[in-house]
Each structure stands twice: as structure tokens, then as C-alpha cells.
Amino acid sequence: MVKIRKELRDLEVYVPGKPIEELQREMGLRKVVKLASNENAFGPSPKALEALKSAIYNVHRYPDDGCFSLREKLSERLNVKGENLIFGNGSDELIILAMRAFLERGEGVILAEPTYLLYRIAAKAAGLKVETVPLKDMRYDLETMASRISEDTRLILVSNPNNPTGTYVTRGEVESFIEEVPNDVLLFFDEAYYEFALGGEYPNTIEYLGRGNIITSRTFAKIYGLAGLRIGYAVADREVADVINRIREPFNVNLLGQAAALAALDDEEYADFVRRETDKGKKYLYEEFSRLGLAYVPSATNFVLVRIGPRAGEVYQRLLREGIIVRQMDAWKLNDYIRVTVGREEENRFFIERLETILRG
Amino acid sequence: MVKIRKELRDLEVYVPGKPIEELQREMGLRKVVKLASNENAFGPSPKALEALKSAIYNVHRYPDDGCFSLREKLSERLNVKGENLIFGNGSDELIILAMRAFLERGEGVILAEPTYLLYRIAAKAAGLKVETVPLKDMRYDLETMASRISEDTRLILVSNPNNPTGTYVTRGEVESFIEEVPNDVLLFFDEAYYEFALGGEYPNTIEYLGRGNIITSRTFAKIYGLAGLRIGYAVADREVADVINRIREPFNVNLLGQAAALAALDDEEYADFVRRETDKGKKYLYEEFSRLGLAYVPSATNFVLVRIGPRAGEVYQRLLREGIIVRQMDAWKLNDYIRVTVGREEENRFFIERLETILRG
Numbered sequence: 001m002v003k004i005r006k007e008l009r010d011l012e013v014y015v016p017g018k019p020i021e022e023l024q025r026e027m028g029l030r031k032v033v034k035l036a037s038n039e040n041a042f043g044p045s046p047k048a049l050e051a052l053k054s055a056i057y058n059v060h061r062y063p064d065d066g067c068f069s070l071r072e073k074l075s076e077r078l079n080v081k082g083e084n085l086i087f088g089n090g091s092d093e094l095i096i097l098a099m100r101a102f103l104e105r106g107e108g109v110i111l112a113e114p115t116y117l118l119y120r121i122a123a124k125a126a127g128l129k130v131e132t133v134p135l136k137d138m139r140y141d142l143e144t145m146a147s148r149i150s151e152d153t154r155l156i157l158v159s160n161p162n163n164p165t166g167t168y169v170t171r172g173e174v175e176s177f178i179e180e181v182p183n184d185v186l187l188f189f190d191e192a193y194y195e196f197a198l199g200g201e202y203p204n205t206i207e208y209l210g211r212g213n214i215i216t217s218r219t220f221a222k223i224y225g226l227a228g229l230r231i232g233y234a235v236a237d238r239e240v241a242d243v244i245n246r247i248r249e250p251f252n253v254n255l256l257g258q259a260a261a262l263a264a265l266d267d268e269e270y271a272d273f274v275r276r277e278t279d280k281g282k283k284y285l286y287e288e289f290s291r292l293g294l295a296y297v298p299s300a301t302n303f304v305l306v307r308i309g310p311r312a313g314e315v316y317q318r319l320l321r322e323g324i325i326v327r328q329m330d331a332w333k334l335n336d337y338i339r340v341t342v343g344r345e346e347e348n349r350f351f352i353e354r355l356e357t358i359l360r361g
Numbered sequence: 362m363v364k365i366r367k368e369l370r371d372l373e374v375y376v377p378g379k380p381i382e383e384l385q386r387e388m389g390l391r392k393v394v395k396l397a398s399n400e401n402a403f404g405p406s407p408k409a410l411e412a413l414k415s416a417i418y419n420v421h422r423y424p425d426d427g428c429f430s431l432r433e434k435l436s437e438r439l440n441v442k443g444e445n446l447i448f449g450n451g452s453d454e455l456i457i458l459a460m461r462a463f464l465e466r467g468e469g470v471i472l473a474e475p476t477y478l479l480y481r482i483a484a485k486a487a488g489l490k491v492e493t494v495p496l497k498d499m500r501y502d503l504e505t506m507a508s509r510i511s512e513d514t515r516l517i518l519v520s521n522p523n524n525p526t527g528t529y530v531t532r533g534e535v536e537s538f539i540e541e542v543p544n545d546v547l548l549f550f551d552e553a554y555y556e557f558a559l560g561g562e563y564p565n566t567i568e569y570l571g572r573g574n575i576i577t578s579r580t581f582a583k584i585y586g587l588a589g590l591r592i593g594y595a596v597a598d599r600e601v602a603d604v605i606n607r608i609r610e611p612f613n614v615n616l617l618g619q620a621a622a623l624a625a626l627d628d629e630e631y632a633d634f635v636r637r638e639t640d641k642g643k644k645y646l647y648e649e650f651s652r653l654g655l656a657y658v659p660s661a662t663n664f665v666l667v668r669i670g671p672r673a674g675e676v677y678q679r680l681l682r683e684g685i686i687v688r689q690m691d692a693w694k695l696n697d698y699i700r701v702t703v704g705r706e707e708e709n710r711f712f713i714e715r716l717e718t719i720l721r722g
Binding site: 037052069090092118183221246256260 | 364365375378381383401419422423465587588591613
């Protein structure tokens, strides 16, 4: 038997939200509502769908390895150069690639807790030393994170807005933080929910380009409804982008992902619609949670973390039996909570109705 | 500026065959024939296309991280257990993951030369020590490769049939080789062109499952015509498969890739058609190369390596201007050759006609 690298022997595995088909198989259910993975409940961007209808005839060709058309359009949109962009098989891949490009085994990464689970898993797989800083009032505590920077520190990951709390750090907080972070420490802003959080005090970290140590990643998975196609991107200074581009797998972004993303960028109307519907859905969920006496964390995203109490695990299981998939929070050590993705109106109502029955039962 | 890992500073980059749209842009051409990337010239599997037409409505959902349905069908087809299968974002990803799972920086990998370029690039990126063994009469020299195994050796990669020569090592040669390779050295058979090579003395390395050190990878990119969807798989013993599964990115295989691959497995009729047409095309190319006095390497795949002589670089450029993309072989140090993918009948004729004109000019 071949030898397995030491740090991989007892690696945690990322456990995704349960797929709809899996619950259908397991419980013999027909109707299943999935509010577990912060997917876009309203479907893919219609313009992306139109593009897919013709692009499918071309899948015998390899994708454009350089994402030429998408790079051109996105660089115009973001007002950055093409050389500042990196495309990934989902923005998750960009996080993993950044670790592989810039960190040696044993070097340090600072993470918040709780935050997106992949950070810790990827850091462990890369053999990195992980330092965690608890959230403060359910928000990233950038001040404490900065104070933990040591000689070893090479990377700080910031999920903004944070998954699973839905909260964000403000422009002012980020700007003070950036000043505290030495130039040779990579600062990775994971902004998967950027388009939901826009406005108010929410920062646009692409503006900090030019400092040589900042990466901002975003995705087509959420507001554009293309999670299944695995396409995300990052913006970074040329030297940083170039190294990641050199170590990524050739053709890492599939052909249909590129075609759909290109079309989705022209679908701002759809993004506006999703934002409006999500806001309506959140308002409804907030009101209902309050009526049911449940505390929740006000969210800048398309999901809400809600405190169920000691029965959270049981409630999660009973919702499953009713055909409703939400996210159980044990892996984040938020055992009293569930996280629910904002769905379509009827899905939100169905969820609240069953939740109420279960809580009263 | 952040520090870049030492071994990445002057990393080679994989340069893919030129995309059709790129040549169209560069030369203002409308008609372009691409015979450069060993794609399936006959298009995607029709059953895969049908599956895509309905699956596109589901791309707002994340893919099934475990590839449940595809795993079930493929494990039946191959007569292995589901736990023996690993799916990748193309089989390229599986090569990279195997290196990351089982090799430490500084450990040794044995490669042939010339072979698939990604092996060397991925090995360099992982900081591995690369030992290369030249081909013998354009075929892998497994005997010499076995003799080079040292204390450091942890991995041997075998492209079978070999890209770019199209030749294969036989069942007998592989079986002797396996006996020479210590149990703690990983043996990776990359069989991207397996379905073209079937028959004769070509081995089925999945039969060697159970030895604990063998991985066999195959792909939906070639005979099934799904290169753009990035989906490949590998078969390995459970412990080996399990580690790779633990370090891969969540959702590494996109939703449409899974849907198309599942349907393509039911399309053996199409695979037979592609095989027949490819054989016809190869026969035509062989005859024409002979007529033109060009030596070629008889191929078990859908591409042919042909010796043009010192003018190969010029011929490649002139073909480009005519709208024909083949593969220039400088990166493999086969400067006198070009590699041409077998196309549809009219594409092969167009290529030969222009090649003849250029050679006579």
C-alpha cells in the first residue's frame, strides 16, 4: 500500500447540504424543498439559460483555457485589467490555489470561527498552522485577528459577508485592518455573497488593488444561479494572479460555465429581481421567527442563521422527514442553530408552517 | 508583495492547442478546422446532448458532490465497487490530486519523454524530483523505467496509449512491469484514449485492482465527446480512492458534466460510430502521408504523429493561415513533427490538400 501524506491521514471532509435527490431516495419523498446550500431559489439567469441552449452543441471542444471572452467582459465591468483576473472551478478552487501558490507547509493562516468550513479543511490539507479568532457578536473581529499576526503568518481569510452568520465587516473596519496587515501577508476576501450585500457600509475590496497582497473572490454560483456550473473569479495584482494562473489545472473552468457566466453578466435585471425577492423573503422570515420567539442574525445574504435552542438537531431531522432540507450547524459548533436559505415565497411559507408545527409538537 | 513558493517562480505553463475562436480573431478567418487537441471531431454523444437539454434548468443547484448516479452506473459497468471510483474535473485533476495526496516535496517521480506534458508541469509545481526515461522506438520503455526506481521513487506515470505518439505498452509488458514496481510506489495509468485502443494486446489495468498501488484514469472527454464539460474518473483500491476523495475540492465535478456522462454511458452505439469513423480517417491519413513521403507513427488513438522534417514549424504556421490548427511539437522536443487529430472526412481531406500544397510550394 502506498504511503499517505501525514497531514491527510485524519483530514476532515467538507459535508455539503443534502442534495434533493438524496433525500428523495432515502425517504421516498416526491416533494422536497432545499433551503440548505444558499443556492439561488429562483433558478439560473434566463440569459444564461439561453446561452446554454446553444453552447451545449460545442461540448466536444475543450474550453478556452484563458477564458478570453469572459475575461474581456468582466475586466470592463470591474474596471480592472484582464491580467488581474483569475477564473476558478468555483471560487472554492481559488482559495485552495492561493494556499498552494503562496504558503509552505507549517506556515500560518488566521481564520475566524465560525466561518466557511472549507478554509480550515483546505488549510489542514496543505499542512498549514491554523490560528482561529472567535467572532464577536456574530461578526468578524478584525482587530483581534490583526493582533494575532506573527512571523509565521502568511494568509488571512475573510468571508465577507460571513457564511454562516450573514454579517459583514464595514469599509471602515476593513480599511483599518488593511493598514495593520504587513505587505507580505496575503489577505483573501471571499465575497461569494457580494451582490446581495451591496450598499450601506459594505466595502468593495477591489478598490484596494495595487497593494500586492490582496485577493478578492466572487462567484457566479449565487445571485446568477450558476452553482452547478462551478465558476468563480478573483481579482488580484498581476504578479499574484499570474502565479495562481500558472499552477491551476489547464481548462479548470468548463465550457458551459464560461458561456453561462458571460451571458449572466448581461442579466443585471435578473440579479435585481433576485435581490428584491430575497429581501422580501428575509423580511417574511424575520417576522415569522420573531412571532415564534426565535432569535436570528440579521443577514446581508440569501440565508439566515436562526437559534432553535437545544432541540435544533431534532428539528433538523423532523424537517427532513417533511421534505425540507435546511443546514444543521454542528460542524460549526453552533449546535443550537439552523441555517436556512431564503427560498421562493411558497417555500418559505412551507418551511415556516412545518417549523411551527414541529416546535409546538 | 507576498512571497511566492520557490518551485513556482519559473514554472512552465501548459500551452493548449489554439482555440478555434482565437485563430478566427487573430487571422480574421471564418472557416477554421481544429485538429489540434484530440477532441472528438464528431461532436458530443447525442444521448448526452439530450440529457443536457433538460439538465440546464437545474444549474442553480450545486452538483451532487458524491456523483451518486454516475458512480452507481459506472461501478456496474466496470464491475468495481462505488468506493473504488474517484471523479475529477477532467482526468487531469486526478493526476494532480494523486501527486498531492501521496507525494511529499522532494520525492521522486519517473516519467517517460516525450509524453503528456501535464505530468512534468504538475510534478514541478508539487516540488517533486523528476526522472525521465526516453521512449524506445516511440514506445514507453517500461523495462528501463523499472530499473530507475530508487529509494526516493514514489510515483510512476504511464500514458497508455501515449500522448503524443499514439503507441501503447502491451498487457505482457505491463504485467512484467507491475512485478518490478515495489508496493509502496504508486503506478498511475492514464488511459484517456482507452476506448480507441481496445482490443489486441492492449491491457485493461483495472484488472490489477487489489494491489494497493495502482490507479487507472479514463475520461469522458474523448470518445464520448465531452471535453468541454471536464469529467474524468479513476479506479483505485478503496484506501487510495478515499484519500484522493478527501483532498479534492467539494463539488469538483460540475452538474452538467455528471448529467452528460451518465447519459453518454448508455451511448455505446455512438462510441462504436466514433471508433469506426476514426479508424477510417486514420487509414486515409496513413495512405496520404505515405503518398507524400511522410513517416508517421501508427496510432491506437484518434491522433497521428507525423514527421514533416525541418520545415515543421513553418508548415504549422502556414496551416494556421489556411485555417487549419494542428499541434506544433516543439514543447515535446519533437521539432520535426506535427500531431494531427483525426477529423471528419472533409476535415481530413482539407488538411491533406493544404498540407500537400504547402509541402510542394
